[in-house]
Every structure is written in structure tokens, then in C-alpha cells.
Amino acid sequence: MPLAATTHSLFPLLFLVLLFSTSPYSADARSHHAAKSPSDLVRSSCVNATYPTICLRTLSSYPGPAMTPRDLAQAAVKVSLSRASRVSKYLSLVSSSEQGSKRQRAALTDCVEQIADSVDELSKTLSELKHLRLGKFRWQMSNAETWVSAAMTNEDTCLDGFQDVDGKLKSDVRRKITNVARVTSNALYMINRLDESRGRPRSIP
Numbered sequence: 001m002p003l004a005a006t007t008h009s010l011f012p013l014l015f016l017v018l019l020f021s022t023s024p025y026s027a028d029a030r031s032h033h034a035a036k037s038p039s040d041l042v043r044s045s046c047v048n049a050t051y052p053t054i055c056l057r058t059l060s061s062y063p064g065p066a067m068t069p070r071d072l073a074q075a076a077v078k079v080s081l082s083r084a085s086r087v088s089k090y091l092s093l094v095s096s097s098e099q100g101s102k103r104q105r106a107a108l109t110d111c112v113e114q115i116a117d118s119v120d121e122l123s124k125t126l127s128e129l130k131h132l133r134l135g136k137f138r139w140q141m142s143n144a145e146t147w148v149s150a151a152m153t154n155e156d157t158c159l160d161g162f163q164d165v166d167g168k169l170k171s172d173v174r175r176k177i178t179n180v181a182r183v184t185s186n187a188l189y190m191i192n193r194l195d196e197s198r199g200r201p202r203s204i205p
């Protein structure tokens, strides 16, 4: 590798090439900053996540190699998207069953819409993370952060709507939505880490 020929002005480019590359060679080349193995990367990345235990549980078992911050961000968004889709189906099912008080059904109808929006936002995010391009990275990360934040807001709004509703349905819905909100929050954290891995200061706490 012609590293000796690289000048200072080429370093940012080299770094980007490494960041966007998924070949095993580049993973080795980066291993002294990142982690020795995928599971070490998951562990060190989950340490400061909003929900570290959930982070470890959902990402350690994730199929496929998580070699880079980009892989981890993608895996975290996939987890969040798959849970949100599952809850979205559940909500559609219970909301079509015409059970419960008027108030309960109104809260459910709102949630169906909010979680469907969440699913949309998470799937746009996943698609953005799958098509990262050198010249568009900054813009794409900003989109991803905006969409995942919007997904979290929708999940919170659904939870708030169920505040004043009684019954077993309430606890079921709240538990499922809370789980989705937690993995979504971890996904936002992984996206922020990916963004920072390129040297930009953190803009979302």
C-alpha cells in the first residue's frame, strides 16, 4: 500500500475511504482505533448508549458482521425498524377489533398513525445508511438524525395519548411502545457515533 507517498492533504480522503470501505483489509488497518473484533466493537459502542443492556442484547446477536460504526448504525436501525413494524401490525389488529371505550379507540387510532409514521421514518433512515456517499455524508447523516428523532417523537406521542386510558390494553400497548422507543433511542445514539467517527462535534445530545 503506497502509504509512504500519502501527504497530509490526503489524510482526510484516506480516512473517508477507510470509513466507507467494508473490506476485511481496511477493518484490520483500522483495528487499533476501533476494536479487535466485532463483539468488542459492539461492547465499546454500547457502553454509553441510552439503554446499554438492550443495546448489547439486540446488537450482539445481530446476524452478520458488524465491523464498522456504519454497520452498527445500520444494525441498530434494522432492530428498531423490525420492532416498530411488528408493533404497527399489532396496533392495526387491535384497533380494528372495535373493543374498548371511545377514548381508548381514539388513542389507538392515533397510535396506529404515529407508529406507521415511525416505520416510514426508520425505513427511510435505513435506506439512507445503506447508500452513504462520500460527497453527501454530512447531508445524509443530518437526514438520518432528523428521521430517527421524528420516529422517537411519534413513539412518545403515542405513549402520551395512552396516559389517560385504562385497562389491560393500555399496559400492553405501553410496554410494546416503550420497547420500540428504547431501541430507537439506541439507534439514534449509533447514528450520532457514526457521525462523530468522521470527526464532527456532536450536535444532538
Ligand SMILES: *[C@@H]1O[C@H](CO)[C@@H](O)[C@H](O)[C@H]1NC(C)=O
Residues within 6 Å of the ligand: 044, 045, 047, 048
Ligand atoms: C463513555 O463515556 C465516558 C464518560 O463520558 C467517556 O470517558 C468514554 O470515553 C465513553 N466511552 C465510549 C466508548 O464512548
